Structure formats: C-alpha cells, structure tokens
Amino acid sequence: MVHRRRLAASSLMLHGCRGHHRLFTWTAGLLQRVRPGPLSPAARRAAFGSYDLILPPPQSLSASVLSAPRLPIPASIPHPEYDRNTGHPLVNLDRPHIKDSAEIAGMRDACALARRMLDYAAGLVGIGVRTDEIDRLVHERIVAAGAYPSPLGYMGYPKSICTSINNVICHGRPLQDGDIVNIDITVYLNGFHGDNSATFLVGNVDEKGQRLVSVTRDALDAAIAVCAPLVAFNEIGRVVSEHASKAGLSSCPDFSGHGIGRQFHEPPMIYHFRNTAPGIMLPGMVFTIEPMLCQGAAGHVRWPDNWTAVTKDGGRSAQFEHTILITPEGSEILTA
Numbered sequence: 001m002v003h004r005r006r007l008a009a010s011s012l013m014l015h016g017c018r019g020h021h022r023l024f025t026w027t028a029g030l031l032q033r034v035r036p037g038p039l040s041p042a043a044r045r046a047a048f049g050s051y052d053l054i055l056p057p058p059q060s061l062s063a064s065v066l067s068a069p070r071l072p073i074p075a076s077i078p079h080p081e082y083d084r085n086t087g088h089p090l091v092n093l094d095r096p097h098i099k100d101s102a103e104i105a106g107m108r109d110a111c112a113l114a115r116r117m118l119d120y121a122a123g124l125v126g127i128g129v130r131t132d133e134i135d136r137l138v139h140e141r142i143v144a145a146g147a148y149p150s151p152l153g154y155m156g157y158p159k160s161i162c163t164s165i166n167n168v169i170c171h172g173r174p175l176q177d178g179d180i181v182n183i184d185i186t187v188y189l190n191g192f193h194g195d196n197s198a199t200f201l202v203g204n205v206d207e208k209g210q211r212l213v214s215v216t217r218d219a220l221d222a223a224i225a226v227c228a229p230l231v232a233f234n235e236i237g238r239v240v241s242e243h244a245s246k247a248g249l250s251s252c253p254d255f256s257g258h259g260i261g262r263q264f265h266e267p268p269m270i271y272h273f274r275n276t277a278p279g280i281m282l283p284g285m286v287f288t289i290e291p292m293l294c295q296g297a298a299g300h301v302r303w304p305d306n307w308t309a310v311t312k313d314g315g316r317s318a319q320f321e322h323t324i325l326i327t328p329e330g331s332e333i334l335t336a
Helices: 028-034 041-048 059-067 101-124 131-144 207-225 234-246
Strands: 162-165 168-170 180-189 192-201 249-251 255-259 266-270 286-289 292-295 300-302 309-311 317-319 322-326 331-333
Touching: 101 131, 101 180, 101 192, 101 322, 131 162, 131 180, 180 207, 180 317, 192 207, 192 317, 192 322, 207 234, 207 249, 207 286, 207 292, 207 317, 207 322, 234 249, 234 292, 266 286
Parallel strands: none
Antiparallel strands: 162 168, 162 180, 168 309, 180 192, 249 292, 255 266, 255 286, 286 322, 292 317, 300 309, 322 331
C-alpha cells in the first residue's frame, strides 16, 4: 500500500509512512490533533459500535518500539534492494512492467508463500495475543522458508509485518475481545515480492464491526471481478466506491494499491475511490487491490511516530488485499 499523494516512484512509501522515523515529545496541542474527534464516546458508540479506541501510546513506549533492534535475517537469505541507510528502493520503474512467463512463475511462488504466511498468522490471532508476538512468529516462519519479510527496513520500517487494530488505518497492543485486526504480509522470495492482507475478528465483535469487515471483503471481490485486459484501472475505484457508499461506509482516499514484482511498489497506482486516472490493464501486469473501508469519514491523522495512521473520527477501518495477475482471458488471484 502506498500513499497516493507521494506519487513519484522515488518516494513510494509503505502504508503511507515516511522513510525516517524520529523520537518525539507529546504536547497538549499534539495530543489534541491526533486524538479522535469531534464525536463524544457515546456518539461514537451509537455511530460505529462498541470497541476499544486506540489512542497514542506513552512517549516512552513509542521510543522503545522505534529504537528496538530489528529481528535478525540470516545472511544466506537474499535481501531486497533497499538502500542500507534510508531504506529507499535502489531501482524505481516509471511505467507498469509486463511480466514474462519466468517472472510470472516467480510471482506465483512468492504470492503462494505470502498466502501461507497470512493463513499462519490467522491462526495466531486471539484474545491476549500481542501484535509484536505475531510479528516475531511470522518473521521466523518467513525466514525458515528462505524468504525475506519485505516491510522490514523498507523506508526505515522497523517490523516484519503490518498490524492495524480497530480505528488504526495502518499499523498498531495485546488483542482484546471485540477487536478487529488487519494483518498485512509481504514476502520477498527468489527476487520477487508477494503481498496480501486480511482483517480478522477477535472474540465477540459487535454487529457493526462484523458488517464493516464483510463489506470490505465483498468490495475486494467485486473489484477483482472487473479485472481483465483493456479494462481501465479506474474501474476498480468505481466498484469499491459503490460498495462502500451503498453500505454507508467510506473508502480511504489516501492509500492505494500498486504494481508489484521485483520491486515492492511499482507502477501503476491502484486507487480505491472514484477517479479519472489513465491506464488500462494488459496481460502480464501484476498489481495489488487493497480497499480500506472506514466507518464515518475516511480522513486520517498520523501519529508522530510517522508510522501509525488513525481515522480522524475514531471509526473503525477494515482492509483486504490480493495480488492480481492480468491474463489473456481475464485475471488470476496469485494470493488465493
């Protein structure tokens, strides 16, 4: 996922996050800007349901997360071509790349592994489980499979997977009864990236939360169904927007899907809202579709850790993602 306003290939960002994190000090004004509003807790429950609202952590906790050492990667495992100092990709494409048969085979392998890792992560989700523990266990599985967790070190990102709870649009405590949590896993295997994500229910989730997750999954399925040669990329945005609006939800406009292959993020950008962006699908193109639907307004604010994005009004967000190959006959879900 990339932030749509950082469109230049040289500045594509993981989940809209900037490349350099920093330590920070909370101030009254800063806390006011990043805390959800203007709904009162009672109004928020009435509008969005019953769930635990994620608020910024204490400064000491944020600092410890940002400064913690990254999980180890054996030297024998090939690393993606990220700059060692900045985490920026060393190669950037200026147009969608049509994959040949050998590249498609490589993508199939990477995407199949990404799917297995997401299925494994799903089995770890439960009340009381810490997201850091899910990150560690999935990291170990990815490495054991001879692959590299693509997010680790990308633009300075300190973790191996991305987890987002409730009102957190992207990134995240122990999981609690009633949470919804998105887990986004990308792996780098034999020179190719495979990317997928899903939102999971933790314990007894209220009806509004269940509906948000269900509609978001359906929006992804509907968007995939329109994919075929010569179809405009902006059809994806139209379909997702229609599904969201019919359900009284909004599609977050600030984060997008993307091409994927030898590079984590490649052209084209895949928007999940109504748009007039040019470009059509052609056989051999591979890209992600990853709608992110929100209760209430889709606007977000970013915590000063530069990684965590949360909804402005405290409504929950759900996301599902697949990597898609355009074939001569239509499309194929590589992460199915």
